[in-house]
Amino acid sequence: MPELPEVEITRRGVAQHFTGQTLLDVTVRQPRLRWPVPDSLSSLAGARLDSVERRSKYVAMRFGAQVVLVHLGMSGTLKVVDAQSAWDKHDHVQWLFEGKALRLNDPRRFGSVDLLAARDYEAQTHPRLASLGPEPLGVGFTPEQFFKATRGKTLSAKALLLSGAAVVGVGNIYACEALFRAAVRPGRAAGRLSRADCTRLHSAIVAVLGEAIERGGSTLRNFQAIDGELGHFQTHCDVYGREGQGCKRCEGVIKRRVMNQRSTFYCPGCQR
Known part of the structure; x- marks a missing residue:
């Protein structure tokens, strides 16, 4: 299972490649992950990726007033590919940007993709976040x-x-x-x-x-x-x-x- 360091490495990679870019389209090939991928994910098309953050083992992509929360589960990875690249067998979700795409590949489908309001992410009130302890690399962990x-x-x-x-x-x-x-x-x-x-x-x-x-x-x-x-x-x-x-x-x-x-x-x- 990817642990905090692996998720932080992933976060940095997503931020480096896509921060500031406009999301052109979202494709969900397999909505049945650990929890169903929300249909509303496609509503983000046209939004700008403002920042990429991490909370515990979640990657949080902030698009204005909404946040995409991704968990890699047991075997998931986020990867950057050319927009026209063929899909691999276990590629389930794609975020298409300008010339490049971000894809979630998850053979065991224990990962998850959620869409929540930025205010709920900031307040940590979403069910995925509400019970989490302090960040080990943050000032709250003493x-x-x-x-x-x-x-x-x-x-x-x-x-x-x-x-x-x-x-x-x-x-x-x-x-x-x-x-x-x-x-x-x-x-x-x-x-x-x-x-x-x-x-x-x-x-x-x-x-x-x-x-x-x-x-x-x-x-x-x-x-x-x-x-x-x-x-x-x-x-x-x-x-x-x-x-x-x-x-x-x-x-x-x-x-x-x-x-x-x-x-x-x-x-x-x-x-x-």
């Missing part, structure tokens, strides 16, 4: 706020990161990496983390996500940037995908366990 979000929680530290309640956008790969850097075992109850633990984990989350964006995200299966470039953060992981290999920090060996149906990698020697 060590103190994060510490308070862990109080009284019986779920594991890793599960809290994946839930999006304490912080958004930290998916499986980056949760494993941040927990390792903070020397926190993934299965520890979030409510048992000390203030010092939370301060280290807060810093690790920000650092890991920042580095992942610089490295173009992680490409394990489907993800590629809007221009086809593959991410390579996965080749620099400390624990993710390194089961049975030596720890880079101590003499331990990286282990793998399944938590909440997700592979979790950690070092039992130095993560407590």
Whole structure:
């Protein structure tokens, strides 16, 4: 699943190619995604793309008083193509601009495309946005706020990161990496983390996500940037995908366990 760094890379690509351009047409070939694609999407023809933003794992394209909200789901990508290019098998939605087009390709159709009023996007009142926690790279995500979000929680530290309640956008790969850097075992109850633990984990989350964006995200299966470039953060992981290999920090060996149906990698020697 594309995580926050991959979505941020995608956002930057869409912004670079299309900001300021006029949307000429919208084509929906497959409306049955995770939720039905709204028929009103075609009403945007003739509007100008003012900006491209990101909220958690959503790409938000702002056209005047309306916002197109795109989620890539498990296997989706946004790609830029020539306007006359043949459609690939899993291309479902196209936004046609001046000479180029933006297409959503989603083999598993777990992604989504919504259209909402800009005021609802700004107020975060839309159902897709209302329950989201703070952005990890924004000013609202502070060590103190994060510490308070862990109080009284019986779920594991890793599960809290994946839930999006304490912080958004930290998916499986980056949760494993941040927990390792903070020397926190993934299965520890979030409510048992000390203030010092939370301060280290807060810093690790920000650092890991920042580095992942610089490295173009992680490409394990489907993800590629809007221009086809593959991410390579996965080749620099400390624990993710390194089961049975030596720890880079101590003499331990990286282990793998399944938590909440997700592979979790950690070092039992130095993560407590």
